[in-house]
Amino acid sequence: MVTRLAVRDAACGYGSRTVIDAISFDVSSGEVLCLLGPNGVGKTTLFKTLLGFLPLKGGSMTVDGEDLRGWSRKRFAQVIGYVPQAHTPPFPFRAEQVVLMGRTAHLGTFATPSAADVAIAEEAMELLGISHLADRVYTEISGGERQMVLIARALTQRPKLLVMDEPTSNLDFGNQMRVLSRVNALAESGLGVVMTTHVPDHAFWCGSKVALLRPGGFDIGTPLETVTEDSLRQVYGVEVKLTQTQLADGRIARGCVPLLT
Amino acid sequence: MSADTLTRDPAVEATPRPARPRRAVPILAILAVLPVVALLASFTLGRYAIPLPDLFTVFFGHLLGWPQTWPSATEMVVFNVRLPRIGIALLVGAALATSGTAYQGIFKNPMVSPDILGAAAGAGFGAAMAILMDFSTVGIELSAFVGGLIAVGITYALGNSIGRGSNAVLVLVLTGMVVQAMFSAFISITKFVADPNNKLPEITFWLMGGLSSVSNNEFFVLIAPFLVGVVPMFLLRWKLNVLSFGEEEAQALGVNTRTIRLIFIVCATLLTSSSIAVAGMIGWVGLIIPHLARLLVGPDARVLLPASLLIGAGYLVIVDDIARTAFPTEVPLGILTAIIGAPFFMFLLVKGRDAW
Numbered sequence: 001m002v003t004r005l006a007v008r009d010a011a012c013g014y015g016s017r018t019v020i021d022a023i024s025f026d027v028s029s030g031e032v033l034c035l036l037g038p039n040g041v042g043k044t045t046l047f048k049t050l051l052g053f054l055p056l057k058g059g060s061m062t063v064d065g066e067d068l069r070g071w072s073r074k075r076f077a078q079v080i081g082y083v084p085q086a087h088t089p090p091f092p093f094r095a096e097q098v099v100l101m102g103r104t105a106h107l108g109t110f111a112t113p114s115a116a117d118v119a120i121a122e123e124a125m126e127l128l129g130i131s132h133l134a135d136r137v138y139t140e141i142s143g144g145e146r147q148m149v150l151i152a153r154a155l156t157q158r159p160k161l162l163v164m165d166e167p168t169s170n171l172d173f174g175n176q177m178r179v180l181s182r183v184n185a186l187a188e189s190g191l192g193v194v195m196t197t198h199v200p201d202h203a204f205w206c207g208s209k210v211a212l213l214r215p216g217g218f219d220i221g222t223p224l225e226t227v228t229e230d231s232l233r234q235v236y237g238v239e240v241k242l243t244q245t246q247l248a249d250g251r252i253a254r255g256c257v258p259l260l261t
Numbered sequence: 262m263s264a265d266t267l268t269r270d271p272a273v274e275a276t277p278r279p280a281r282p283r284r285a286v287p288i289l290a291i292l293a294v295l296p297v298v299a300l301l302a303s304f305t306l307g308r309y310a311i312p313l314p315d316l317f318t319v320f321f322g323h324l325l326g327w328p329q330t331w332p333s334a335t336e337m338v339v340f341n342v343r344l345p346r347i348g349i350a351l352l353v354g355a356a357l358a359t360s361g362t363a364y365q366g367i368f369k370n371p372m373v374s375p376d377i378l379g380a381a382a383g384a385g386f387g388a389a390m391a392i393l394m395d396f397s398t399v400g401i402e403l404s405a406f407v408g409g410l411i412a413v414g415i416t417y418a419l420g421n422s423i424g425r426g427s428n429a430v431l432v433l434v435l436t437g438m439v440v441q442a443m444f445s446a447f448i449s450i451t452k453f454v455a456d457p458n459n460k461l462p463e464i465t466f467w468l469m470g471g472l473s474s475v476s477n478n479e480f481f482v483l484i485a486p487f488l489v490g491v492v493p494m495f496l497l498r499w500k501l502n503v504l505s506f507g508e509e510e511a512q513a514l515g516v517n518t519r520t521i522r523l524i525f526i527v528c529a530t531l532l533t534s535s536s537i538a539v540a541g542m543i544g545w546v547g548l549i550i551p552h553l554a555r556l557l558v559g560p561d562a563r564v565l566l567p568a569s570l571l572i573g574a575g576y577l578v579i580v581d582d583i584a585r586t587a588f589p590t591e592v593p594l595g596i597l598t599a600i601i602g603a604p605f606f607m608f609l610l611v612k613g614r615d616a617w
Binding site: 072073074076077078089107112113 | 366371505506
């Protein structure tokens with residue numbers, strides 16, 4: 001396990017407003033960090049800073065020991081792959097063309113993708129089991145398929161770190177689980193993953209680490225330490241019962257049961 | 262978004278992969294023939310008919326210094342009337358179609374065009390002012406460029422500060438309409454103050470759009486801004502694909518969006534305004550040609566940009582042929598492109614979103 005991302009005493013925010021202060025955590029290769037927390041506490045601010053969309057206001061962020069500060073857009077894209085929430089672009093690109101756009105950061109200023117770049121894109125689609133989508137029109141495939149295409153695009157960047165923005169939002173149950181399995185598989189292959197989510201369960205299913213953000217602070221730790229009945233009540237104002245089941249192979253599966261009033 | 266959340270039937274996914282649409286390159290080769298054929302045909306057409314063999318004789322004879330066996334009138338018509346006119350029609354058609362394609366990519370909207378963003382009205386105002394003040398051809402071009410750039414700048418800045426999220430595109434188009442209306446009013450002011458004996462008819466006639474009074478001088482003046490506008494766009498065209506996914510995604514994919522977008526806007530505006538300075542207001546080309554090209558070769562700018570350029574060039578040459586030969590008196594080109602363009606655009610709308 002190599003430490004990929006190291007965040008030290010980072011301060012993040014918009015303009016003069018600091019939303020998150022003095023946050024520190026590591027994400028190693030093979031780890032998935034889940035960013036949990038209610039709307040407006042700074043999940044988006046944190047990962048936008050990580051992606052370089054917002055300037056870091058204090059502290060440091062390094063990937064493989066290299067400070068992110070002063071990186072060009074291109075350098076960011078070569079190291080950090082971003083998987084946004086799937087949306088509909090205005091033009092009917094084919095899925096393969098969308099995946100190929102992941103190569104942009106590795107191309108010269110005036111270059112267009114070569115056959116080698118196409119091969120890398122095809123490889124990423126194969127890895128995710130979506131080769132059959134290559135010639136489909138991106139605007140016409142389902143939300144789950146589109147999310148997979150975006151993950152393939154991020155992999156085509158050959159990043160060390162993957163940053164995912166609510167990868168399961170707008171997906172049906174089956175597609176959510178398929179996407180989460182992919183996230184786990186990608187982490188196992190050596191990537192570091194940071195993902196935001198609104199579902200505390202995801203922390204148990206995917207998370208090696210959890211950053212639970214709440215107004216004015218945060219907790220960071222293993223899922224078991226961080227996602228507790230107390231902390232969820234405190235952060236979301238909802239009564240939750242944590243449950244667990246022993247599976248046939250001895251592993252323990254955990255989940256949250258919200259107690260609706 | 263209920264359709265989005267449906268899981269695909271595995272049986273559907275297992276169907277064999279369709280044959281790859283690798284037809285883009287052959288289509289491009291066919292499209293490249295279009296302007297050439299249009300060009301040759303256009304030289305022969307007109308009140309002074311020149312059969313194709315005569316055309317070649319005169320053309321090569323003149324260039325290679327053969328002893329003159331042809332009437333001087335033919336040589337005059339070929340080199341001083343038809344060559345500049347057809348050359349300018351090619352350049353203007355290519356420029357408007359290419360800039361339309363670029364605007365649509367940058368603004369992530371297949372409905373924008375040089376007219377809609379206010380570039381045309383801004384450039385028109387700049388050119389009208391220059392005509393009013395007796396500027397040279399180069400002066401008119403510069404003035405049109407500055408006017409166009411100011412108009413697009415206002416549209417973009419206003420649209421950006423008002424529009425947020427999903428309605429950003431709608432706001433952009435609406436601010437474009439406002440800016441266009443404003444600059445149209447400015448054009449009216451220049452007409453109002455213009456001398457009704459010479460300047461007013463000049464501005465009015467020029468606004469209708471047409472190539473009836475062009476000379477070789479304008480042709481050479483147009484080539485420089487055309488190349489300065491087109492070459493960077495062609496070199497950066499892959500990034501246009503990435504830009505159409507929006508600000509943050511393009512940045513995350515490694516594109517310096519601010520610089521690249523600025524280059525595209527300046528180049529596209531330069532193309533639009535230099536065309537307008539020479540040929541007047543020629544609408545619809547920048548909207549329908551990119552659509553037509555996208556219909557043929559798909560949205561990938563690597564192929565779309567050259568396809569738009571070729572179709573636009575051939576299209577305007579043909580329409581200009583109609584303008585100068587179809588009726589006893591010449592019809593202003595801008596009127597014809599609108600008469601052809603508007604119904605064609607209606608057809609595209611009816612045909613539905615798939616066609617974009």
